[in-house]
Amino acid sequence: MIRRATAPLENVDLFDQYVVAKDVQPAFLREAELKHGRLAMVGSILLPLTEQFSDNLGINFFQDHPEFVGLGLSFMFISEFGSMVRGWENPLTKPFALKEDYQPGDFGLTFGVNDATLGDQMDKELNNGRLAMIGILGMMAQELVTQQQLF
Numbered sequence: 296m297i298r299r300a301t302a303p304l305e306n307v308d309l310f311d312q313y314v315v316a317k318d319v320q321p322a323f324l325r326e327a328e329l330k331h332g333r334l335a336m337v338g339s340i341l342l343p344l345t346e347q348f349s350d351n352l353g354i355n356f357f358q359d360h361p362e363f364v365g366l367g368l369s370f371m372f373i374s375e376f377g378s379m380v381r382g383w384e385n386p387l388t389k390p391f392a393l394k395e396d397y398q399p400g401d402f403g404l405t406f407g408v409n410d411a412t413l414g415d416q417m418d419k420e421l422n423n424g425r426l427a428m429i430g431i432l433g434m435m436a437q438e439l440v441t442q443q444q445l446f
Contacts, residue, residue, distance in 0.1 A: 301418040322393045325421075326382070329400035332424015338431045346444045353445065354438045378402075 342353040349359070357364050379386075382397035393399070400420075408416050434445060 301422055320391075320393060322397065322399045323391065326378075326393065326399035329421065329424060332421065332428060333400075335427035335431045336424060339427045339434065342431065342434050343445050346446065352438050352442070354435050 342356075345356045346353045349356075351359050357367075382393050382399075382401070384392040384394055437445065
């Protein structure tokens with residue numbers, strides 16, 4: 296189930312994926328947007344959190360601690376491989392195509408969400424992810440410009 300534009304911009308088709316990318320599978324775009332939003336939500340928590348335990352800037356964390364680079368890349372590879380196995384068509388016959396019955400961003404974890412509230416919860420996650428992408432961009436820009444910690 297891929298829903299159309301969400302509030303507060305449900306009547307604005309400027310950034311709607313059905314208008315912007317006509318030849319791309321909508322589920323593919325929604326999958327990418329959800330993954331980037333989830334990563335931004337985690338990043339918007341971890342960036343200020345790392346500064347609480349260090350005197351360095353949060354944007355320099357991976358340069359200060361290179362041992363975490365492999366851990367982060369491994370986690371991303373494993374989760375991406377899992378979603379590819381679960382939701383992608385055979386890449387040799389249909390590259391970059393998702394299965395028709397695949398719900399973008401679905402890890403198989405419901406956490407008690409029923410079908411009646413599923414659409415609303417999906418919209419909330421999507422909008423919070425969009426906000427987190429903007430927020431983490433602002434945090435990183437602030438640290439780059441000021442060269443000071445956020446808090």
